[in-house]
Structures are given as C-alpha cells and as structure tokens.
Amino acid sequence: MAEKGNVESVPVLPWMRSPVDVSLLEECQLHRLPFIDPRLKETLQKMGISSLFPVQVAVWKETIGPGSFERDLCINSPTGSGKTLAYALPIVQALSTRAVKYLRALVVLPTRDLALQVKDVFDAIAPSVGLSVGLAVGQSSIADEISNLVMRPKHQVCTCYDPEAPPPELQSAVDILVATPGRLMDHINSTKGFTLEHLCYLVVDETDRLLREAYQSWLPTVLRMTEADYQSISSSKPDCFIPLFGSLETIRKCGVERGFKGRCYPRLVKMVLSATLTRDPSKLAQLNLHHPLFLTAGKRRYRFPEKLESYKLICESKLKPIYLVSLLQNLGEEKSIVFTSSVESTHRLCTLLNFFSDLNIKIKEYSGLQRQSVRSKTLKAFRKGDVQVLVSSDAMTRGMDVEGVKNVINYDMPPYIKTYIHRAGRTARAGQSGRCFTLLRKEEVKRFKKLLQKADDNSCPVYSVPSSSLESLHSTYTSALERLKEVVESETAKKRKIGMKPSQVGDQKKQREK
Structure with missing residues (x-):
C-alpha cells in the first residue's frame, strides 16, 4: 500500500526497526577524524569548518576505513543537519585514491536549484584532490553540457581525416555528476560517450520526492544499466577476481572497466537521504538496496531542528x-x-x-x-x-x-x-x-x-x-x-x-x- 499524506498502514522493514541513532554521537574535530586526506582537511579548514556534525561523523565511520561502503546507507536526519557534506566528503575521499578519469559518482536531485547548491559543495572540496564535478540540469543548452561532460582523449586527436578509420573513443570529462532526472535521461538516451558503466556511487537526495514522481523512469534505467554490467562480469569470472596488474581483457569484453585493478569488481553503492524518509516497503524496494543500514536522529520519525x-x-x-x-x-x-x-x-x-x-x-x-x-x-x-x-x-x-x-x-x-x-x-x-x-x-x-x-x-x-x-x-x-x-x-x-x-x-x- 502506498504512503499517502501522513497515514501509513504499511509494515516497517526489519532493517528500519534497529536504526543507528546519530543523535548519540558528538561533533568531531577535523584533527581527530580518522583517515581523512590531509588535502581535504586543509580545504575544509579554509572553508571555516573545524568539526563535523553528528550525521556527518556517522556516515564517515560507515564509509571510510576498514569495512568501508560494505552496506548501502539510508539517512533520515533533520533539515539543516549537514546531510550534503555527509555524503560528499566520503565519496570525494574514496574516489581520490584511484587516479582514473571515469564518471564514478552520480548524485540525483529533484530540482535545478537544489542540484546547483549540491554542486557548489562538491566544487568546494573535489578539486583539492584532483577530481572534477559536472552538472546536468538543463540550465544551459544540452550541447554545452555535453562539451563539459564528454571529451576525446588527447592521444587520439589527429589532424588528418580518414573516413575508414574508427571514430575516436569518447570518455568522461568528470568524476562526479550532479543531475536532475530529466536531463540525466536526456544524456543517457542521446549523448554519445556518456556512460554509467564505471559508476561506483549513487546518491538519491530528497528520496521521498524522487521516488514519488516517475521522472521518465530514471531510477530503473540507472539500476538496469549498472546491474547488467555487474551480472555480465560476474558470470564471465565467477570468482570476481582480477589479478593485480593482470589483463583486463575479460572486463573489456563485457564493456566495463571501472578503473579498478587488483580487486573485486565493485558493486554500485547507494546512499539515500531525506529529512522525512519514507518507510513504505514498496517504494524502498525500487532502490534495490544492499544490506541497508538505517541512520536516523533519535527514535522519533519526524524531528525539527533543535533550536x-x-x-x-x-x-x-x-x-x-x-x-x-x-x-x-x-x-x-x-x-x-x-x-x-x-x-x-x-x-x-x-x-x-x-x-x-x-x-x-x-x-x-x-x-x-x-x-x-x-x-x-x-x-x-x-x-x-x-x-x-x-x-x-x-x-x-x-x-x-x-x-x-x-x-x-x-x-x-x-x-x-x-x-x-x-x-x-x-x-x-x-x-x-x-x-x-x-x-x-x-x-x-x-x-x-x-x-x-x-x-x-x-x-x-x-x-x-x-x-x-x-x-x-x-x-x-x-x-x-x-x-x-x-x-x-x-x-x-x-x-x-x-x-x-x-x-x-x-x-x-x-x-x-x-
């Protein structure tokens, strides 16, 4: 049964019955934050941030260090509690450890204005570790967006023209993309060189609204594209192992590389967030979450800002x-x-x-x-x-x-x-x-x-x-x-x-x- 208004006559999923209460955590000073990249710490300090809020600390503990990103995260935290930086910081740190240029993180938001705001957060921290951030919201022409999102490799640029030669391979110009569903689907359907085959992180911000409105079936399309790639590589190499510095021929045959050498093929990690996260099983099922961990601020479902x-x-x-x-x-x-x-x-x-x-x-x-x-x-x-x-x-x-x-x-x-x-x-x-x-x-x-x-x-x-x-x-x-x-x-x-x-x-x- 669908969730309507404030009345819910649906069962609560088992994993939502035992949430992690982030309100029990205290703010953490940056110099005490484990594993943080010194470049990120310096950037945050220049931004006037000396400590992380409880929800940011909780997400950091679940995503960085031993056992990082083992489970998908569902975050239900009051407005103004710092949810954007909570997911932006660990994703930027995780991507910075491997110097490859693929679209590896996608953040989807319901409106242009909110997407612009979230991109500003990523723009403030990502360049310090060599990552670039793209935007797909329909604010500018799609041609301008394409030029910012997709590029031709420099080594394939040639001044001569050979009509029989294969077209040069296109590749992503960004590591992280912040998008609205409509324009995301435009690029998926019609932009040459735009691919999600290397995607490692998917953030669904303002989840309630994005699940409530179809937006051209963007979610099943994204999941189908990434999960199809995962299944193809798993079936071709059942042990899901790539020898260190070994051949990636098997992966290339499947059309997937993701830039990860010497480790298991990575699954798509999902992080979903809202101040009023739905508990409707039929809606949450759309996300196909992997052993989800529920982070919430206190026992009450609905919470106002403290002050x-x-x-x-x-x-x-x-x-x-x-x-x-x-x-x-x-x-x-x-x-x-x-x-x-x-x-x-x-x-x-x-x-x-x-x-x-x-x-x-x-x-x-x-x-x-x-x-x-x-x-x-x-x-x-x-x-x-x-x-x-x-x-x-x-x-x-x-x-x-x-x-x-x-x-x-x-x-x-x-x-x-x-x-x-x-x-x-x-x-x-x-x-x-x-x-x-x-x-x-x-x-x-x-x-x-x-x-x-x-x-x-x-x-x-x-x-x-x-x-x-x-x-x-x-x-x-x-x-x-x-x-x-x-x-x-x-x-x-x-x-x-x-x-x-x-x-x-x-x-x-x-x-x-x-």
Missing part, C-alpha cells in the same frame, strides 16, 4: 494579508521566507505585498513559473541580503540552504507534517536559532494541532500582532487589493492573447523543474 521556535498566528479570514504585513513589520529586515500553497498564490501574494509601500522591505517571488536565470538572480540577492523576504511555493525550496534565514512563515497552512518539516527546515540550520510562524484561520487551529502531534510537538504558542498595527493597514490594504485585481486582469488578458490555457501554466512549471 527552532514555532508559533501560530490566529487570523480573521478576510484580513489574512494584513496579519502577514504586520508580522513582517515586526520582524523588520530579518531574512524571511513566506510559503504559500501554489505558484499562483506565490505570484499574487508577492504582487500584493509590494503594493504596501510603507513596509520598506525588499520582497521577491521565487517560483517554478519563473525562468531559471530569474530564480538564480533572486536567490543570489536573497543570500547577499539585498532581498529580505522571499515568497515561495513548496516545490522550489525543499533542501535549499540559505545562510542567515531567521524566519519561516507559513502563509498557507501546510497540508502534511512532512511539508511543515521541510518548510520549517529552511531556518534554524547548522545549530543556529530560528522561528517558524503559521498563519491560521480559526477553523484551522484544531487541524494544525493534530498535525504537530505527529511529530510529538505541542510547543506552539500563539503569537499576537498589535491591533493598532492591523487597523492602520486597512486603507492601504483596500487600495492594494484594487491594484492587484488590475494586475491579475491584465496578466489574464495577455495569456488569452497568446492562446495559453490555464492548464498550460502548470505544464510550463513542470517542464522548468526538470
């Missing part, structure tokens, strides 16, 4: 925008993200807020309806502090990490506890403090209480805004509504003029997220 404070703001239905404006006035210039229930609501709310000229706060929309270049520019301004408030829908901010976000505001109540956790997780990250405000109509209060109880959290006091502040905003609100109505009518007329149906707006959004 998060939650508040509810009870609103009169018709005056909800006024309550939001009053709250933003109280928060001043603190970095805040306002969440709505849809991209359409995001656009309209952001437009409305910008008609309150007395706010003196820079407010921008961050939506899947925008072009990637616009979103990137907005996010850059938000990171720098030039924009104080980001109005966004859920789809675009799962996993996003922006330093210094003090407040998360749920303008629309989240429908599920998972949604609340991912929204709230944009603040109080990496041990910092933060607040999450939820605007509620009176009829929503009871349902919201039940929602938080799913995470064993009853500490959500009422936050009040001054009544004088609400009254002073009434006239401005009336004027802002009129101006919003004019904008909406104008935009609707433009869409009709170019023949865009309302349903096409949603299709356009989905295409941009691939």
Whole structure:
C-alpha cells in the first residue's frame, strides 16, 4: 500500500526497526577524524569548518576505513543537519585514491536549484584532490553540457581525416555528476560517450520526492544499466577476481572497466537521504538496496531542528494579508521566507505585498513559473541580503540552504507534517536559532494541532500582532487589493492573447523543474 499524506498502514522493514541513532554521537574535530586526506582537511579548514556534525561523523565511520561502503546507507536526519557534506566528503575521499578519469559518482536531485547548491559543495572540496564535478540540469543548452561532460582523449586527436578509420573513443570529462532526472535521461538516451558503466556511487537526495514522481523512469534505467554490467562480469569470472596488474581483457569484453585493478569488481553503492524518509516497503524496494543500514536522529520519525521556535498566528479570514504585513513589520529586515500553497498564490501574494509601500522591505517571488536565470538572480540577492523576504511555493525550496534565514512563515497552512518539516527546515540550520510562524484561520487551529502531534510537538504558542498595527493597514490594504485585481486582469488578458490555457501554466512549471 502506498504512503499517502501522513497515514501509513504499511509494515516497517526489519532493517528500519534497529536504526543507528546519530543523535548519540558528538561533533568531531577535523584533527581527530580518522583517515581523512590531509588535502581535504586543509580545504575544509579554509572553508571555516573545524568539526563535523553528528550525521556527518556517522556516515564517515560507515564509509571510510576498514569495512568501508560494505552496506548501502539510508539517512533520515533533520533539515539543516549537514546531510550534503555527509555524503560528499566520503565519496570525494574514496574516489581520490584511484587516479582514473571515469564518471564514478552520480548524485540525483529533484530540482535545478537544489542540484546547483549540491554542486557548489562538491566544487568546494573535489578539486583539492584532483577530481572534477559536472552538472546536468538543463540550465544551459544540452550541447554545452555535453562539451563539459564528454571529451576525446588527447592521444587520439589527429589532424588528418580518414573516413575508414574508427571514430575516436569518447570518455568522461568528470568524476562526479550532479543531475536532475530529466536531463540525466536526456544524456543517457542521446549523448554519445556518456556512460554509467564505471559508476561506483549513487546518491538519491530528497528520496521521498524522487521516488514519488516517475521522472521518465530514471531510477530503473540507472539500476538496469549498472546491474547488467555487474551480472555480465560476474558470470564471465565467477570468482570476481582480477589479478593485480593482470589483463583486463575479460572486463573489456563485457564493456566495463571501472578503473579498478587488483580487486573485486565493485558493486554500485547507494546512499539515500531525506529529512522525512519514507518507510513504505514498496517504494524502498525500487532502490534495490544492499544490506541497508538505517541512520536516523533519535527514535522519533519526524524531528525539527533543535533550536527552532514555532508559533501560530490566529487570523480573521478576510484580513489574512494584513496579519502577514504586520508580522513582517515586526520582524523588520530579518531574512524571511513566506510559503504559500501554489505558484499562483506565490505570484499574487508577492504582487500584493509590494503594493504596501510603507513596509520598506525588499520582497521577491521565487517560483517554478519563473525562468531559471530569474530564480538564480533572486536567490543570489536573497543570500547577499539585498532581498529580505522571499515568497515561495513548496516545490522550489525543499533542501535549499540559505545562510542567515531567521524566519519561516507559513502563509498557507501546510497540508502534511512532512511539508511543515521541510518548510520549517529552511531556518534554524547548522545549530543556529530560528522561528517558524503559521498563519491560521480559526477553523484551522484544531487541524494544525493534530498535525504537530505527529511529530510529538505541542510547543506552539500563539503569537499576537498589535491591533493598532492591523487597523492602520486597512486603507492601504483596500487600495492594494484594487491594484492587484488590475494586475491579475491584465496578466489574464495577455495569456488569452497568446492562446495559453490555464492548464498550460502548470505544464510550463513542470517542464522548468526538470
């Protein structure tokens, strides 16, 4: 039975019943971290990182040193706990021990923005040990991506042209690839020289979302390609042994080399991660995990960041925008993200807020309806502090990490506890403090209480805004509504003029997220 909302009537897999509790571990200073490459340690120190968080320590212990990567890892850890570096660091160290140029690690994420963020983490550490990182997200043309991902070996470059000569062998230009599913499938299906036959590590980040949406069957395609290679080499050499510095002819016949001499043919290691990892056996079965080890933070399935404070703001239905404006006035210039229930609501709310000229706060929309270049520019301004408030829908901010976000505001109540956790997780990250405000109509209060109880959290006091502040905003609100109505009518007329149906707006959004 599939997992729906928050209700799970499915059995828990045996390996999930006895997890490793990473919350029992302490941070570890870099100079005490066993087996770390000195080059990586120096790079981390230059980045201002002097120690690893508990989840990073736990993953390191399971992946580096004796018995490394013997089991696939499933990591369920709160947002902001450092999951990206938890898998990036051991993968970079493991790949650096063998100087071969093949695509050996693949990290798959649901959105372009999140993929860009993860690539930045790899870019910060991988070059120090001689590794290169590629990106396949559809941000640029596929031709540009191909030129960055695939190269012709230098020794095969020839100035003369021989029409009967075999084409030069293509090879990977990167060791690690960060990709979204749609563009990954584009390269698998049509890019010459792009291959996963040397793949050693597969990371599925934001697993819940990637398993929930088909994305052109990317997962079964990747597993079929890698497992077919494994089975072919195993059948040709049952003892799965390659003599040290011996012939690799058997492997070449199977079309696989992977650059590993003198050791058993390596299996594909998988690492799956989420702050709200599914426990549905039918979904986890898609991953075909090898003796999985479950790492989680504490006994509770759903956990909030340790220093998060939650508040509810009870609103009169018709005056909800006024309550939001009053709250933003109280928060001043603190970095805040306002969440709505849809991209359409995001656009309209952001437009409305910008008609309150007395706010003196820079407010921008961050939506899947925008072009990637616009979103990137907005996010850059938000990171720098030039924009104080980001109005966004859920789809675009799962996993996003922006330093210094003090407040998360749920303008629309989240429908599920998972949604609340991912929204709230944009603040109080990496041990910092933060607040999450939820605007509620009176009829929503009871349902919201039940929602938080799913995470064993009853500490959500009422936050009040001054009544004088609400009254002073009434006239401005009336004027802002009129101006919003004019904008909406104008935009609707433009869409009709170019023949865009309302349903096409949603299709356009989905295409941009691939």
